[in-house]
Amino acid sequence: MNDDFNVLLAKVAAHLAERDATLDTLPVTPSAEAVHAAVAALPHVLPEAGMGTGPTLDYLLSSVIPGCLTAQNGPRYFGFVTGGVTPAAQLADILGSGYDENVQVTLGDTSAATAVEARALEMVLDLLEIPRETYAGRTVTTGATASNVLGLACAREALCRSSPHTPPNYSYAASGPPPGMTSPPIVVLGLHPHWSIKKAAALVGLGNGPSVFHSLPADPEDELEIDLSALRGRLLAERSIGRGVIVTYGLGEVNTGGFGRGLPKVAELCRHYGAWLHVDAAFGGFAGAVPELRHLVDGMDMADSLTLDGHKWLNVPYDCGLFFTRDAHALPSFLGPSAANTPAYLAAAEAAIPSPLTVNIENSRRFRALPLFASLLSLGKDGYADIVRRNVAFARRVAAHIASHPSYELLNQSPEWLVNDEPVPLNIVLFRGAPGSRFDPTAADAHSRLTAAINDTRRMYVSGTQWAGNGAVRLAVSNWRTGDDDFRVVCAVLDEVMA
Numbered sequence: 001m002n003d004d005f006n007v008l009l010a011k012v013a014a015h016l017a018e019r020d021a022t023l024d025t026l027p028v029t030p031s032a033e034a035v036h037a038a039v040a041a042l043p044h045v046l047p048e049a050g051m052g053t054g055p056t057l058d059y060l061l062s063s064v065i066p067g068c069l070t071a072q073n074g075p076r077y078f079g080f081v082t083g084g085v086t087p088a089a090q091l092a093d094i095l096g097s098g099y100d101e102n103v104q105v106t107l108g109d110t111s112a113a114t115a116v117e118a119r120a121l122e123m124v125l126d127l128l129e130i131p132r133e134t135y136a137g138r139t140v141t142t143g144a145t146a147s148n149v150l151g152l153a154c155a156r157e158a159l160c161r162s163s164p165h166t167p168p169n170y171s172y173a174a175s176g177p178p179p180g181m182t183s184p185p186i187v188v189l190g191l192h193p194h195w196s197i198k199k200a201a202a203l204v205g206l207g208n209g210p211s212v213f214h215s216l217p218a219d220p221e222d223e224l225e226i227d228l229s230a231l232r233g234r235l236l237a238e239r240s241i242g243r244g245v246i247v248t249y250g251l252g253e254v255n256t257g258g259f260g261r262g263l264p265k266v267a268e269l270c271r272h273y274g275a276w277l278h279v280d281a282a283f284g285g286f287a288g289a290v291p292e293l294r295h296l297v298d299g300m301d302m303a304d305s306l307t308l309d310g311h312k313w314l315n316v317p318y319d320c321g322l323f324f325t326r327d328a329h330a331l332p333s334f335l336g337p338s339a340a341n342t343p344a345y346l347a348a349a350e351a352a353i354p355s356p357l358t359v360n361i362e363n364s365r366r367f368r369a370l371p372l373f374a375s376l377l378s379l380g381k382d383g384y385a386d387i388v389r390r391n392v393a394f395a396r397r398v399a400a401h402i403a404s405h406p407s408y409e410l411l412n413q414s415p416e417w418l419v420n421d422e423p424v425p426l427n428i429v430l431f432r433g434a435p436g437s438r439f440d441p442t443a444a445d446a447h448s449r450l451t452a453a454i455n456d457t458r459r460m461y462v463s464g465t466q467w468a469g470n471g472a473v474r475l476a477v478s479n480w481r482t483g484d485d486d487f488r489v490v491c492a493v494l495d496e497v498m499a
């Protein structure tokens with residue numbers, strides 16, 4: 001058995017090594033025929049007798065993997081905001097799967113895993129130049145959605161505990177919605193919130209309908225900035241009736257990658273009126289890793305809770321999200337067992353580093369912090385700053401090409417307050433066909449046809465989207481491998497689909 005495993009392990013390693021060496025030339029997506037063939041090859045029922053490990057591996061490599069995304073972690077996959085996998089992260093992930101540790105409980109004399117996770121979270125704060133003591137509550141999650149769930153849950157508990165309508169130290173988690181409060185007891189205010197915020201609100205019991213979620217108007221001079229006077233008026237009105245308020249703020253608007261300018265002032269208003277500020281900085285927060293871009297995330301460290309994504313710009317494998325909040329006791333207050341119902345196997349498990357199951361959604365979780373730790377250690381501050389800097393420069397070169405192209409329109413030009421006349425704010429390029437082009441925007445399906453034409457080349461991948469009520473194409477750059485050769489391919493594809 002061991003001899004067979006060693007041979008098959010070598011086969012997997014050889015496959016990954018060959019793929020890694022050719023990742024920059026592989027088709028970004030499989031052909032439609034390969035996808036259909038993979039689906040057709042799936043067994044209809046569980047076989048009575050197993051195939052065995054060797055035949056199963058051969059089947060996966062020959063029939064299943066060719067129908068899955070060929071190079072999502074390659075240099076020209078520009079859909080959504082999807083990072084690649086750094087070499088250190090990939091190797092550490094293989095080790096993590098091989099050791100298969102359930103990072104659940106801190107047992108200081110038994111495993112260092114939770115210490116590795118705690119140190120990785122500290123190193124992320126170091127990367128962003130945020131003092132570690134700013135966010136004493138920290139955990140690694142499955143992604144931004146899970147982190148947003150934790151952020152809104154922390155907000156829910158804090159707002160109910162401080163409400164004038166509830167008994168002292170009231171817990172929504174323990175006792176449910178407070179009786180006798182204005183309905184709904186908590187409202188969520190924001191400008192262009194990511195859908196995962198609404199999903200989080202539903203999951204923590206706040207609701208995500210129009211009675212709970214209220215869109216704030218934008219500043220008249222900045223469509224990505226909250227109108228501060230409107231926010232102040234709303235916070236004053238909600239305080240007068242004793243209702244809790246969560247203000248959500250996106251750093252890196254999901255469609256444009258743009259930033260507003262007023263986060264510090266929003267944070268000050270929230271503190272003054274007792275609102276909870278949750279900042280979703282899933283990818284945009286990593287502008288803080290680059291000194292010349294750090295002004296874009298000014299005020300990020302003033303949030304009550306903060307969401308970041310490791311599997312985006314940190315280029316570690318799926319899945320890896322990051323969550324930070326100010327109070328070290330916020331998460332254990334509703335995620336950990338009470339003294340009365342602590343399981344016997346946890347009774348002696350107290351440690352300086354909190355057990356992940358008391359600060360996270362899952363009780364069972366893989367060692368997803370290991371690839372994060374390895375990648376941070378291998379690259380350091382300078383290495384990550386270089387990735388962000390190169391990706392932003394690439395996006396701006398593509399944006400400049402589109403802006404000068406007679407058949408395209410660039411839709412997310414940088415606002416005037418950004419210096420140096422940069423064509424786009426960060427790493428996202430939003431565009432469409434120009435009037436009179438093959439993909440004239442007056443046609444309702446123009447953006448979807450343009451997206452399909454680009455993706456059908458299989459040399460790059462973009463995503464279709466909507467912005468300001470109109471269709472658009474979105475190109476997001478967040479892979480450590482993306483470079484000059486890829487820029488030439490992108491320009492060639494954009495020219496060809498309009499020919």
